[in-house]
Amino acid sequence: MLGGRAVRRLAVIGARPAGHSMTPVMWNSLFAKLGMNARFEAWQAITEDNLHFMLKQIREDSDFVGCNITIPWKEEVARAVDEIHGTAAAVESVNTVKRLPGGKLAGFNTDGWGAVKALENSGVELSGVRVVVGGAGGASRSIVYELARTGAKVSVFNRTVERAKELAAVVNKALGKKVVAAGGLDKINFALKKAGVFINTTSLGSPGDLQNQAILSDAQVKLTPKTCAFMDVVYNPRETTLLKTAHTSGRRAVHGVEMLVMQAAKGFEHFFGKKLSQESISVMHDAVVKALAERQAR
Numbered sequence: 001m002l003g004g005r006a007v008r009r010l011a012v013i014g015a016r017p018a019g020h021s022m023t024p025v026m027w028n029s030l031f032a033k034l035g036m037n038a039r040f041e042a043w044q045a046i047t048e049d050n051l052h053f054m055l056k057q058i059r060e061d062s063d064f065v066g067c068n069i070t071i072p073w074k075e076e077v078a079r080a081v082d083e084i085h086g087t088a089a090a091v092e093s094v095n096t097v098k099r100l101p102g103g104k105l106a107g108f109n110t111d112g113w114g115a116v117k118a119l120e121n122s123g124v125e126l127s128g129v130r131v132v133v134g135g136a137g138g139a140s141r142s143i144v145y146e147l148a149r150t151g152a153k154v155s156v157f158n159r160t161v162e163r164a165k166e167l168a169a170v171v172n173k174a175l176g177k178k179v180v181a182a183g184g185l186d187k188i189n190f191a192l193k194k195a196g197v198f199i200n201t202t203s204l205g206s207p208g209d210l211q212n213q214a215i216l217s218d219a220q221v222k223l224t225p226k227t228c229a230f231m232d233v234v235y236n237p238r239e240t241t242l243l244k245t246a247h248t249s250g251r252r253a254v255h256g257v258e259m260l261v262m263q264a265a266k267g268f269e270h271f272f273g274k275k276l277s278q279e280s281i282s283v284m285h286d287a288v289v290k291a292l293a294e295r296q297a298r
């Protein structure tokens, strides 16, 4: 640093190799556009010890603004922060950590907000609409909570039915009414026939062994009404196996990139206390789409 303030630092922490994440590309293109002296890095935490060491580094260095948390550490970080707010507190899952003066950490969760905004921005109606969610892991929690808050009629289906039931119970308790139903993945067909929206919250469809997999078979996608909109939390590849099937069978597909960008837009508000303009959000979006296309071309 020469004169002025040191570069403001942020990081995304997850167990996958750092190079897999689009988060640094997305944020660094935003910082460049806004002329901000800030840098977003990707850190790989394979063990709990790695994770806690990284959180300690953030606590001890006032150059840090905070961090994002991704698979599989969202629940562990909900226990590690000093303060927990809003959705993160309700579902005990944190994707955004803001470093407070003195080194305390505050936890938030912007995933669900991002999912709701991504759907709304794509013209998908949610209030009173039946939303079927596949998967009840970490990514599902804040999405189910925010959807239910928006007035959607949510049913969660999971391979391990107990996990879906536990999630529904947590959200129903937090909202003080029974708005979320739960079931085993083997019982999903009946719900699909009435679905207005289907969301995959599992990592099926991600690069590697899971890339050619989808939580629903082609036949199951076709059980949904033609008007059903599909969204995938997996954003790499941009068009997952599930979204490809939805698309080719005439259903609307909302890419995971839309949610990634919107959860980051809300994250910016927590980190920097300001709202992003639509133009800035587009810069982030275009940077991710470009980087994904380049990766696929390789």
Ligand code: ATR
Pocket (backbone or CB within 6 Å): 071, 072, 073, 134, 135, 136, 137, 138, 139, 140, 158, 159, 160, 161, 163, 185, 201, 202, 203, 204, 215
């Ligand atoms: P995270 O919490 O980080 O999202 P996770 O806890 O492993 O990761 O959750 C992943 C989700 O994907 C779970 O809903 C998981 O179902 P189970 O709870 O039954 O494990 C789901 N999942 C993973 N592989 C799956 C598969 N092959 N078929 C169906 N669901 C799968």
